[in-house]
Amino acid sequence: MLNNVLSFTDRGIYCPAGDFYIDPWRPVNRALITHGHADHARPGHRSYLCTDACAPVMRHRLGDISVETVKYGEVRKIGDALVSFHPAGHLPGSAQIRVEVAGEIWVASGDYKIVADGISEAFEPVKCHSFITECTFGLPVFKWDDQAEVARDLNAWWAQNAAQGKSSILGAYSLGKAQRLLAMVDPQIAPILTHGAVENTNAVLRQQGYSLPDTIHVTPNLNAKQHPGALVIAPPSALGSQWARRFGPSSTAFASGWMRLRGVRRRRAADRGFVISDHADWDGLMQAIKQTGAENIYATHGYTDIFARWLNTQGYNAQVLKTEFGTDEDDTETAIGDAA
Amino acid sequence: MKDFAALFTAIDQTTKTSLKTKALAEFFRTASDDDKLWTIALFSGRRPKRAVTTTQLREWAAEVGGIPLWLLEESYPIVGDLAETIALTLPPPNRISDLSLTHWITELKSLAALDIDARKARILDAWDQLDPTERFLFNKLITGGFRIGVSQKLMTRALAQATNQEEASLAHRLMGGWTPETTSYHALIEADDAEADESRPYPFYLAYQLEDDPVALGEPDTWQAEWKWDGIRGQVILRNGTHHVWSRGEELMTDRFPEFARLTDFLSDGIVLDGEIVAWDGTQPFPFNTLQARIGRKTVPKKLLKDAPVILLAYDLLEHEGQDLRNLPLQDRRARMDALLQDLPEDAPVKVAPPLPLDTWETLAHTRATARDNRAEGLMLKRKDSPYLAGRKKGDWWKWKLDPLTVDAVMIYAQQGHGRRANLFTDFTFAVWDGNDLVPFTKAYSGLTDEEFRKITAWVRKNTQQRFGPVRQVTPHHVFEIAFEGIHASPRHKSGIALRFPRMSRWRHDKPLQEANTLDDLKDLLETYG
Numbered sequence: 020m021l022n023n024v025l026s027f028t029d030r031g032i033y034c035p036a037g038d039f040y041i042d043p044w045r046p047v048n049r050a051l052i053t054h055g056h057a058d059h060a061r062p063g064h065r066s067y068l069c070t071d072a073c074a075p076v077m078r079h080r081l082g083d084i085s086v087e088t089v090k091y092g093e094v095r096k097i098g099d100a101l102v103s104f105h106p107a108g109h110l111p112g113s114a115q116i117r118v119e120v121a122g123e124i125w126v127a128s129g130d131y132k133i134v135a136d137g138i139s140e141a142f143e144p145v146k147c148h149s150f151i152t153e154c155t156f157g158l159p160v161f162k163w164d165d166q167a168e169v170a171r172d173l174n175a176w177w178a179q180n181a182a183q184g185k186s187s188i189l190g191a192y193s194l195g196k197a198q199r200l201l202a203m204v205d206p207q208i209a210p211i212l213t214h215g216a217v218e219n220t221n222a223v224l225r226q227q228g229y230s231l232p233d234t235i236h237v238t239p240n241l242n243a244k245q246h247p248g249a250l251v252i253a254p255p256s257a258l259g260s261q262w263a264r265r266f267g268p269s270s271t272a273f274a275s276g277w278m279r280l281r282g283v284r285r286r287r288a289a290d291r292g293f294v295i296s297d298h299a300d301w302d303g304l305m306q307a308i309k310q311t312g313a314e315n316i317y318a319t320h321g322y323t324d325i326f327a328r329w330l331n332t333q334g335y336n337a338q339v340l341k342t343e344f345g346t347d348e349d350d351t352e353t354a355i356g357d358a359a
Numbered sequence: 360m361k362d363f364a365a366l367f368t369a370i371d372q373t374t375k376t377s378l379k380t381k382a383l384a385e386f387f388r389t390a391s392d393d394d395k396l397w398t399i400a401l402f403s404g405r406r407p408k409r410a411v412t413t414t415q416l417r418e419w420a421a422e423v424g425g426i427p428l429w430l431l432e433e434s435y436p437i438v439g440d441l442a443e444t445i446a447l448t449l450p451p452p453n454r455i456s457d458l459s460l461t462h463w464i465t466e467l468k469s470l471a472a473l474d475i476d477a478r479k480a481r482i483l484d485a486w487d488q489l490d491p492t493e494r495f496l497f498n499k500l501i502t503g504g505f506r507i508g509v510s511q512k513l514m515t516r517a518l519a520q521a522t523n524q525e526e527a528s529l530a531h532r533l534m535g536g537w538t539p540e541t542t543s544y545h546a547l548i549e550a551d552d553a554e555a556d557e558s559r560p561y562p563f564y565l566a567y568q569l570e571d572d573p574v575a576l577g578e579p580d581t582w583q584a585e586w587k588w589d590g591i592r593g594q595v596i597l598r599n600g601t602h603h604v605w606s607r608g609e610e611l612m613t614d615r616f617p618e619f620a621r622l623t624d625f626l627s628d629g630i631v632l633d634g635e636i637v638a639w640d641g642t643q644p645f646p647f648n649t650l651q652a653r654i655g656r657k658t659v660p661k662k663l664l665k666d667a668p669v670i671l672l673a674y675d676l677l678e679h680e681g682q683d684l685r686n687l688p689l690q691d692r693r694a695r696m697d698a699l700l701q702d703l704p705e706d707a708p709v710k711v712a713p714p715l716p717l718d719t720w721e722t723l724a725h726t727r728a729t730a731r732d733n734r735a736e737g738l739m740l741k742r743k744d745s746p747y748l749a750g751r752k753k754g755d756w757w758k759w760k761l762d763p764l765t766v767d768a769v770m771i772y773a774q775q776g777h778g779r780r781a782n783l784f785t786d787f788t789f790a791v792w793d794g795n796d797l798v799p800f801t802k803a804y805s806g807l808t809d810e811e812f813r814k815i816t817a818w819v820r821k822n823t824q825q826r827f828g829p830v831r832q833v834t835p836h837h838v839f840e841i842a843f844e845g846i847h848a849s850p851r852h853k854s855g856i857a858l859r860f861p862r863m864s865r866w867r868h869d870k871p872l873q874e875a876n877t878l879d880d881l882k883d884l885l886e887t888y889g
Binding site (some may be wrong): 112158159160161162279280281282284285286288290291312322324325328329332343 | 426430438443495619777780
């Protein structure tokens with residue numbers, strides 16, 4: 020490649036002109052971070068750069084780290100590179116990172132979705148020459164229903180359980196998905212209880228000014244009987260555990276893009292699976308890629324081989340980029356692909 | 360179709376058998392007779408004749424979905440179900456209809472008389488008026504294997520609840536060669552013991568695996584022991600001057616095993632024998648793979664008939680002189696069977712499977728250890744006073760199988776699973792050492808916990824060396840204990856051997872790569888047990 024704005028190393032995506040990495044998976048001096056999920060924001064880097072909306076969650080998760088922040092759209096000069104962060108719509112504070120060197124523009128998408136979810140900063144298409152895109156759901160079978168429609172189903176499920184005196188336990192990622200669900204559900208139905216992992220993230224985001232409905236933290240001495248018909252939001256790993264038994268008779272559900280597949284739904288052995296994803300669906304990926312105007316596409320994280328092959332038939336110059344995203348989330352969910 | 364789709368959704372949304380049964384019983388109370396009959400047919404493994412090929416379906420779905428065929432083909436293994444892949448690929452319908460399940464099945468059957476263009480037009484028209492769930496079910500009707508989490512047993516129970524009939528008698532009514540075209544709901548389910556279908560078998564009584572010491576079963580003299588033969592379970596039925604052979608999978612196999620036609624020369628009408636169909640070398644069964652050659656053939660060439668003749672090793676008599684004997688104690692059924700079969704000529708295609716001596720559990724354990732030498736997989740233990748029940752019931756019949764053979768092998772290829780296991784690496788190829796090379800010798804898919812599959816999946820993603828389509832070559836590192844029931848020579852495999860029922864019995868974290876078994880070890884096993 021003549022103008023290597025970004026190159027791919029065993030530590031991660033690297034910019035030689037600015038001597039920095041984007042979402043590196045091994046410790047580096049300078050890491051630019053798209054969002055706070057554990058497979059993108061890893062511990063051990065000497066310094067971090069992310070959006071001001073992303074920093075509180077990173078500090079919460081990674082502890083005492085050296086973080087510099089930028090606003091969305093603000094341009095920084097790092098070495099010979101011009102760098103800016105743009106909303107990715109994946110979760111509150113998430114960004115795509117634009118890197119320009121001598122007029123050549125690359126964008127690393129991180130994870131993204133293009134539909135508005137009611138809480139994350141809305142996805143912004145960024146023109147570029149080369150686009151590094153995730154493709155978690157890069158198959159034509161993945162198409163998401165309208166969020167309002169899913170919200171109706173979700174509320175109907177909860178209301179029906181509440182009417183039968185049952186709790187509704189909903190498994191969802193503690194960062195991003197949980198808060199999006201909070202923005203989707205109808206708090207009038209019954210109280211909303213949250214697992215500690217979810218509530219801690221809620222607290223961080225509330226302090227930043229994101230608006231969330233009232234929730235009750237499930238502490239060891241909480242008496243679940245005092246909250247009949249409650250909606251309980253917890254990380255997927257908590258479902259079916261000792262922790263979940265305190266809620267008595269209950270119906271269980273997962274919220275994830277994988278719930279589109281009946282096989283995965285059945286494997287999770289929950290009563291319901293709601294198709295709600297923080298990644299772009301097939302049409303969303305295609306739309307995002309088209310809007311960048313990019314000729315060179317690097318597909319990462321997902322069905323990369325198939326997706327790149329498809330893009331090549333559509334006139335793009337597409338390649339597979341091997342990364343370690345989506346393989347090592349602290350929550351084991353990602354290990355089976357439930358990046359949600 | 361909307362009520363059937365709602366039934367499917369109710370069943371699919373729960374893992375609780377009681378709720379599934381309730382939903383199905385409610386459907387049986389409210390649906391039309393035709394829809395009920397078809398629902399019974401679908402959940403007992405009967406389906407309309409395939410009107411279009413799955414290849415045509417794929418091509419049409421890709422075309423309507425606006426994607427190239429290869430992309431649909433690539434999506435299929437990830438979704439794990441063709442009917443679902445197609446339902447998920449199609450654009451939303453342009454209109455909505457609510458025609459019955461029977462309507463759509465009739466529509467599918469009518470396609471047989473049309474040319475291919477007309478068939479295509481009708482399938483596309485159907486897709487265009489069905490919602491995604493209905494489409495999935497409609498496609499399932501075409502692709503076959505209507506497995507959606509409802510067993511025949513569960514369906515029978517729901518039907519029993521809805522009709523206030525005995526489950527066991529309904530199970531019997533549902534056996535045999537009926538199709539929705541040859542009967543009606545009334546005749547099948549409601550009519551006063553309609554003329555019993557002359558080919559109708561009895562529901563098989565199935566044994567549970569004995570996990571504990573048989574001492575827990577009590578006094579040995581109340582039990583009967585037999586070899587557990589490695590053949591296929593079958594019922595041979597003699598009624599109205601003709602005969603029928605059924606496999607346990609309720610497949611009519613009369614034509615595959617023409618040997619049994621001679622039985623009508625020796626035995627009278629009104630007899631049903633339960634036993635094991637085995638390929639017989641004159642004194643003992645051939646290994647299972649000899650029988651396998653027979654199972655695969657719908658018509659049998661003369662040579663095969665001569666090289667691998669089958670017989671029934673009979674161990675139970677369910678009907679005699681047209682009387683259902685199932686409520687008699689086993690020892691009485693046995694006595695009648697022995698009397699009936701004792702005078703058969705030596706070359707008759709039925710032999711009594713003799714009980715084994717059973718003095719003490721300890722001596723029986725020694726007998727069990729010799730099962731492989733006797734071409735058996737282990738022992739069957741049956742309570743002498745037990746009636747012949749329907750289905751898998753605990754208590755009276757136990758299978759006491761041999762411990763499987765095992766080898767320690769190295770995982771070298773991995774592939775994602777299907778259906779419930781889509782997105783997990785669950786299908787692995789294993790190798791043993793041949794000098795410094797690893798020679799693949801078997802695949803295995805089962806035996807690990809979900810947690811272990813998750814772990815190995817994460818590992819495979821990080822340790823992929825090369826990809827061949829969906830197959831990934833991984834760094835040789837992990838050793839697994841592979842358990843299997845039998846081993847035989849196979850020129851089709853690179854290693855020269857093939858295993859029966861291989862599965863992963865243990866993840867040998869403790870075992871270094873170099874200490875996995877060798878091809879010579881496998882050859883020794885082949886020598887001993889093949």
